Amino acid sequence: MMKFEYYNPTRLIFGVGSLEKLGEVASKYGKKALLVIGRGSVKKAGIFDRALEVLKKAGVEVVEFSGVESNPRLSTVLRGVKVLKENKCDMVIGLGGGSVIDASKAIAAIALYEGNPRDMFIIAGRTPKPPEKALPIIAVPTLAATGSEMNGTAVITLDDGEIPIKTPMKSGAIYPTVAIVDPELTVTVPKNYTAYGIADIIAHVTESYFNGVGGTPIQDRFAEGVVITVLEYGPRAVENGRDLEARTQIHWASIVALNGWVNVGTYAQFPVHAIEHTLSALYDVPHGAGLAVLNPAWMKFAARYNPQKFAQFAQRVFGVSSEGRDPLEVALEGINRFEEFLRSIGCPTRLSELGIGEITEEMLYDWAEKTLEVRRDNQGRLPGIPPLSKEDIVEVLRLAL
Amino acid sequence: MMKFEYYNPTRLIFGVGSLEKLGEVASKYGKKALLVIGRGSVKKAGIFDRALEVLKKAGVEVVEFSGVESNPRLSTVLRGVKVLKENKCDMVIGLGGGSVIDASKAIAAIALYEGNPRDMFIIAGRTPKPPEKALPIIAVPTLAATGSEMNGTAVITLDDGEIPIKTPMKSGAIYPTVAIVDPELTVTVPKNYTAYGIADIIAHVTESYFNGVGGTPIQDRFAEGVVITVLEYGPRAVENGRDLEARTQIHWASIVALNGWVNVGTYAQFPVHAIEHTLSALYDVPHGAGLAVLNPAWMKFAARYNPQKFAQFAQRVFGVSSEGRDPLEVALEGINRFEEFLRSIGCPTRLSELGIGEITEEMLYDWAEKTLEVRRDNQGRLPGIPPLSKEDIVEVLRLAL
Structure with a gap:
């Protein structure tokens, strides 16, 4: 018989035009954001500039971290953590598809994690040590697919071993604080x-x-x-x-x-x-x-x-x-x-x-x-x-x- | 076209046997709880004693506030607030049907409200001033009906005027912090x-x-x-x-x-x-x-x-x-x-x-x-x-x- 716990603290802002709220939302969580993007499609589509503009208007400084691949790799995530720490960012904004959002969640968690980041992930034969805290995460999806913007999972490809392993980490700490879901951002998806x-x-x-x-x-x-x-x-x-x-x-x-x-x-x-x-x-x-x-x-x-x-x-x-x-x-x-x-x-x-x-x-x-x-x-x-x-x-x- | 915000921070613990977790859960929010109940059915069913036992075991002191009627009245809620304040309770636990839970939510909000509690409620022709904060609320429903245990609404009968008015207050602050939903508690409902x-x-x-x-x-x-x-x-x-x-x-x-x-x-x-x-x-x-x-x-x-x-x-x-x-x-x-x-x-x-x-x-x-x-x-x-x-x-x- 059904028995479970449910907790999903993500604040969802949904609908065409929601991107306009990104600045106001982000300004509640600090003054400097790591803005994580993929390999350029959000720039081509003009979404990146629009995001930059509303963030600037709200007084949020942006540090860009680009180049997240589909099937995002741990090595990429760790580079993101380095940029975040060097720039003392207060939050992570993921603007892109599921890969970018998953990478953003991992960056926000690893930034505050004391152990070996590899240990967060589910791998057969051992007990994972999921993160217990993370920096605020704002997810702005540009693709309708993974639903990562409103859940506590991030799937990352661990590329530090001989063969790459693609596996999830699950934690209550990595639910995006806010998901800004503007379906208009998906109109250029092929x-x-x-x-x-x-x-x-x-x-x-x-x-x-x-x-x-x-x-x-x-x-x-x-x-x-x-x-x-x-x-x-x-x-x-x-x-x-x-x-x-x-x-x-x-x-x-x-x-x-x-x-x-x-x-x-x-x-x-x-x-x-x-x-x-x-x-x-x-x-x-x-x-x-x-x-x-x-x-x-x-x-x-x-x-x-x-x-x-x-x-x-x-x-x-x-x-x-x-x-x-x-x-x-x-x-x-x-x-x-x-x-x-x-x-x-x-x-x-x-x-x-x-x-x-x-x-x-x-x-x-x-x-x-x-x-x-x-x-x-x-x-x-x-x-x-x-x-x-x-x-x-x-x-x-x-x-x- | 769909455009909305959604935020529901209630942690839901669902399933037969969940009542056992009440003590452990409550102990996270303080040492003294106002335990709000109705007119005695939870005592007859033995549910009150079971709740008391698990709370005691977890070191949570209980102040009982009983007598909440169906269609709970503002005067009753205000009496509850008085008991809560006199006893310096840290949280409110509502154990009963929708009326008890709604009353508990109102008590938890009014305890921290500075204005006239009547102003919180929706009445035609004026703008309500919903509460912005509330004490932690733990909802333990004994009836499947209103769903009040996982939403931000409390319906109260304002009985301070010439004729009673039954009307809701709606606020992000009155979502129960935790809802403990144990369907076994409903088996004695006629x-x-x-x-x-x-x-x-x-x-x-x-x-x-x-x-x-x-x-x-x-x-x-x-x-x-x-x-x-x-x-x-x-x-x-x-x-x-x-x-x-x-x-x-x-x-x-x-x-x-x-x-x-x-x-x-x-x-x-x-x-x-x-x-x-x-x-x-x-x-x-x-x-x-x-x-x-x-x-x-x-x-x-x-x-x-x-x-x-x-x-x-x-x-x-x-x-x-x-x-x-x-x-x-x-x-x-x-x-x-x-x-x-x-x-x-x-x-x-x-x-x-x-x-x-x-x-x-x-x-x-x-x-x-x-x-x-x-x-x-x-x-x-x-x-x-x-x-x-x-x-x-x-x-x-x-x-x-």
């Missing part, structure tokens, strides 16, 4: 990244829907509501990036998909994310693109173990008729409809479309092993429903060939 | 109050669903999800009060129905609540019973102005077929199904069932006037969709005869 974002949003709710403890009927309905809304507005946002209504609904969906409202109390595992993180870490695959490939493949595998829940999804989300039919058949029809949807908005759904080059059977085993190195239960399996052995992960990957 | 709670939960989401700005598809889905879940588990909770699974789902529904997750960004008006508050203030009608009578009556009136939205509700929540039918016909079938549901769980659905005695046409006009004295727009109408003139309110009341 079609492909808009589509990857949509795949990401859907994956967030399907992971908790299918990999949670069950007995959470309200959360189920909320998850279905998010997916149904994304199925309606997603294609509009891809088709016409300047459709502000569509951008608004998609951005809102991305936030509720991962701020706890859908998955609280489900104790969800994220096996599809775990496998995808391996691909992102090794080949710099865009996270949403990797999820678009892996999520339907994982569903086809997992539906055999949990046909009723997958049939429920097919029925409620895609309106698949279940009358007198075998639940697995209903389930698979829903999964096919989902895969067709992803293709229709331009997402890849096969591993061969990810630009990895030729894929051998050996590589599948290697990816499965690497995934289990980061995350495994005490029987050596990737947690989820069902828990996945190495062979199972390879089977999921085969279904994506 | 059938009728369980049913009234269910009518209250549904009214919370239907008010924002039908009286919001629209263009909020995710909030619509969330609202429908809450109602569908309540339709399933509500009758179970009424039938067998010891059905912990049903009590758990209903309690969870009551929280999400009014913690902002369903109505954020809708800028919802609450006309049915406003009319009900008049009945509660004048006749001490249980709030949920009043809503069970007024909500279907209001819906029948409002559906004419907004048939598409009511038809959507009928279709998605009650599975009413809409094919080739007039939306208003579909809408009214849904409303009838809703009214039948309320009757099936033992709720009154007619004014004559509220124990008011003989109801005259004059009384209907009097109630409409009194409602508008508390809440009206600048054209003198009760805000909502549609806004209600005095005649309209009388018409709604007639539909409940």
Whole structure:
């Protein structure tokens, strides 16, 4: 039966035009901000200058830290911490996609962390030491996808070992103090990244829907509501990036998909994310693109173990008729409809479309092993429903060939 | 298009057995607590003694303040403030139904308020001065209904004038610091109050669903999800009060129905609540019973102005077929199904069932006037969709005869 704690102290300022409030908001937390950005798209789009202007007007001095890559690396984060400390910044503002916001959260926490930053992160076989405090964080997303602007997770690629490991840190201390979500900032996101974002949003709710403890009927309905809304507005946002209504609904969906409202109390595992993180870490695959490939493949595998829940999804989300039919058949029809949807908005759904080059059977085993190195239960399996052995992960990957 | 701010800092501890954590939680906020209770039901049920025990064990001294009535009065709240000040309490713990929790929130705020407490409250024709700070509040609900344990509203009956006025105060300062929600505490709630709670939960989401700005598809889905879940588990909770699974789902529904997750960004008006508050203030009608009578009556009136939205509700929540039918016909079938549901769980659905005695046409006009004295727009109408003139309110009341 449901038993959980929920706490999300992020103040959310949502809606077209919200960027104008950044200066006033930031001025409450100090006089100097580290402004973290990616590799230049916010400058090209003119968003950086607009942010600079409102911050300046509010008397907030800005120290720029640019160059955060997608799949942000610990080495980059540590460079950010150095710049922050050298300049004695009072807060961190993340202006960009999920990578920039995750990097900003990590910088704000590491700035006040006494131990080895690597210890904050979840790695199989040891207990993480998440940060207990962080500088104020203001998240200003320019992409609707990760929902990082209103949660306490930051996913970073640890690049200080022999092979890179992409893994989350989770802490109550790294919820952004304020999230300023202005869907207008997303209108210049190209079609492909808009589509990857949509795949990401859907994956967030399907992971908790299918990999949670069950007995959470309200959360189920909320998850279905998010997916149904994304199925309606997603294609509009891809088709016409300047459709502000569509951008608004998609951005809102991305936030509720991962701020706890859908998955609280489900104790969800994220096996599809775990496998995808391996691909992102090794080949710099865009996270949403990797999820678009892996999520339907994982569903086809997992539906055999949990046909009723997958049939429920097919029925409620895609309106698949279940009358007198075998639940697995209903389930698979829903999964096919989902895969067709992803293709229709331009997402890849096969591993061969990810630009990895030729894929051998050996590589599948290697990816499965690497995934289990980061995350495994005490029987050596990737947690989820069902828990996945190495062979199972390879089977999921085969279904994506 | 959606534009809003959201901030809900309440830490929620949810699930059967959570009461055990009250001591540990309270000890973080001081050494002495004002423990606010109602008129004795928590003592009869043994809940008071259990709370006392865990508080004592954690070293928290308790000052009891009992006797909060349903539809709590300002005079009662002020007596509570006096006891709190005399005993120098560090925090307020509300252990009871929505009335007790609302009174606790008001006590915690008035204890630190410099002006006239009456000014905090919303009354038509003047600008309220909501409190900017409050003592720590710990809410421990023993009834699933108002959702007060995780929101920033307290509804109090101002009884210092000629006629009592029941009206809310709203402030970011009165979100409970912690809500400890243990559905097991609700198993002794009698059938009728369980049913009234269910009518209250549904009214919370239907008010924002039908009286919001629209263009909020995710909030619509969330609202429908809450109602569908309540339709399933509500009758179970009424039938067998010891059905912990049903009590758990209903309690969870009551929280999400009014913690902002369903109505954020809708800028919802609450006309049915406003009319009900008049009945509660004048006749001490249980709030949920009043809503069970007024909500279907209001819906029948409002559906004419907004048939598409009511038809959507009928279709998605009650599975009413809409094919080739007039939306208003579909809408009214849904409303009838809703009214039948309320009757099936033992709720009154007619004014004559509220124990008011003989109801005259004059009384209907009097109630409409009194409602508008508390809440009206600048054209003198009760805000909502549609806004209600005095005649309209009388018409709604007639539909409940």
